[in-house]
Amino acid sequence: MNASQPYDAAIIGGGVIGCATALNLARGGMRVVLFESDGLCRAASGRNAGTLTMLYTRATLIPYAIRGREMWRDAKEWLGRDAGFHHRHGLELAFSEEVAEELAVQHRLRSEAGAAIEMIGGNRAREIEPALSEDIVGAAYSEIDGYAKSYGIGILFHAALRDAGVTVHDGTPVLGVEPGPGGHVVRWAAGEAAARLVVMTSNVWIGKMAAWFGVHFPIAIRVNQGTISERIRPLFKSILRVPNELSLKQFEDGTVLMGGGRGEHWVEDADQGDVQQDINIINSKMAGAAECAQRVVPALREGRVVRTWTGYEGFTPDNQPLIGPMPGVEGVYVAACLRSGFTIGPFAGQLLADQLLGREPEMPVFASEFDPARVVGMEPYDTEGPSQVA
Ligand SMILES: Cc1cc2nc3c(=O)[nH]c(=O)nc-3n(C[C@H](O)[C@H](O)[C@H](O)COP(=O)(O)OP(=O)(O)OC[C@H]3O[C@@H](n4cnc5c(N)ncnc54)[C@H](O)[C@@H]3O)c2cc1C
Known part of the structure; x- marks a missing residue:
């Protein structure tokens, strides 16, 4: 391999989605470089609660969350190491009949999307978990929740990326991306690298990166x-x-x-x-x-x-992720603002890599509801409005 050749792909942002994308692209035969400002998975990907949950994933993303959870369960197979997965039941609790009814409505959509969630009464919830308060009147019950140990995954990804031949520049904030020979030039304080494709997996920093291309994402x-x-x-x-x-x-x-x-x-x-x-x-x-x-x-x-x-x-303004081409810029892609992103992250990286490798992804990844172009010109998410955090 010639070191002066452009990389096939440069990934900017070493959270779970960037790391999983880099890993799958490299295993698919691409020559890959990954840039991370800090350490791998030290931002949201290493600070999250590690819950692998169907109960508060948006209904549209449930099929992706089911596969993401399976990937954390099977981490030894694709990451080479156990990620501390534990299967647990999930219980979303209601302290009033009114909230129980709201949960029933919300979870109907999730159940239709493939999550096995059922409504149960307070007594049944206490049979499952005897330590629960007597004030709980009902609960949504998910058979397949769980968790993985998010705080350790940066180390696991480091080893897997090294084994897959990915060049990792951690502690390296990227300052800009410009057109260049073979596609693009990625610039940082101490150097630059050419790459045919650029994938920006920088989550909340995606607005700053889009500005490099004159695109405004309201994040x-x-x-x-x-x-x-x-x-x-x-x-x-x-x-x-x-x-x-x-x-x-x-x-x-x-x-x-x-x-x-x-x-x-x-x-x-x-x-x-x-x-x-x-x-x-x-x-x-x-x-x-x-x-x-x-x-x-x-x-x-x-x-x-x-x-x-x-x-x-x-x-994002509509609370759906940004996954797809950077509007108006050939060869630059975005995967950011994926809520429940720890659960879905490994699968999102696999899908994105398959798409970029020219393989048929197992589920749609460049879908119209995720298309980054849709948010350009939208009003930002209403942070003063009623919470849509669920
Ligand atoms: C407290 C908390 C609890 C959560 N709990 C859960 C949960 O229980 N279950 C769940 O599924 N999800 C949970 N989430 C959400 C989940 O953590 C995120 O959706 C997911 O980690 C996003 O991954 P990411 O790779 O997109 O982004 P990040 O992990 O944010 O990674 C983006 C990376 O880009 C890097 N970067 C930015 N700018 C540059 C630059 N110029 N050059 C190079 N690198 C750059 C950053 O340093 C960062 O490491 C939680 C989040 C938080 C904060």
């Missing part, structure tokens, strides 16, 4: 939060969720991870996140998460919170 940046407790005696096994508020899981070591928290938190610029994030909101979400967790499982009062952290999620 809203939501601050999501995780909070973890000290070790507590085993209290529950299922993944629990309170709609629009919190997910809750207890790991084998006894710690309880609370994902989310009440209230919305948005920033304008992810690169200014350290100054734009509001410490008062972070503190109140942490306290709210602990309070909500105790409302769900009263015995959690025994434990203390030890740490809270934040990460970013990108919202």
Whole structure:
């Protein structure tokens, strides 16, 4: 292989989607380079709650989430290593009949899309999880939820990418992409590389990258939060969720991870996140998460919170991902703002790679509802409006 030859593909953004895309392209025979500003999977992909869930994935994405979950289960086969997958049941909980009815409506759509979700009463929910509060009147029950250990996957991807022959430039923010010999030139502070195809998998940073090509994507940046407790005696096994508020899981070591928290938190610029994030909101979400967790499982009062952290999620105006060609720019592709992106990420990377390798993807990936061109000219997601986080 000639080192001065252009790469077949340059991937910009080393989260789960960028890493999975790079891995599959390289295994499909392409010469691939991957750029990541920080370390692999250290942004949302390494900070998320790790829930592999049907209960809060958008109905249109359920078939993708089912396959994504299977891929985390089978990580040894394609990633070469176990990703800490655990099969768990999922329970989305209602404290009132009104909420139970809303859940029934929402989950009908998900069930029609292929997720086996059924509504059960409060007593049945407590048979499944005896530690649940007596105040719970009903729940949506998913047979196939689960989790994988998101915080360890950057290391796993590093090894797999190396074995597949991908050149990884981590700690390397890309500064721009210009037309060049053989396609495009990717530029960073200390150098540049030519590539035939460019794939931008930069999630909330996609707006900045689109601007390199004079394209405006209206992306809203939501601050999501995780909070973890000290070790507590085993209290529950299922993944629990309170709609629009919190997910809750207890790991084998006894710690309880609370994902989310009440209230919305948005920033304008992810690169200014350290100054734009509001410490008062972070503190109140942490306290709210602990309070909500105790409302769900009263015995959690025994434990203390030890740490809270934040990460970013990108919202498009219609809350669907951006996957497809960069409008008006040949040879440049986008895969970003995929909510439930940890669950779906490995499968999204496989589909995208198959599409770019000229193979028939197992499910549509350059679909019209994901087409990045659709959001150009749209009003941004209404961050003041009613929550559509579910
Ligand atoms: C707190 C939290 C909890 C969540 N919980 C869940 C959950 O339980 N289940 C679930 O399915 N999903 C969850 N999510 C969502 C999920 O984490 C994301 O959808 C997914 O990780 C997105 O992956 P990604 O590869 O698109 O983006 P990211 O992981 O954000 O990766 C994008 C990468 O691009 C890099 N980048 C940006 N600009 C440049 C540049 N100029 N040059 C080079 N690199 C650049 C960034 O450094 C970053 O590493 C959660 C998210 C958060 C924040």
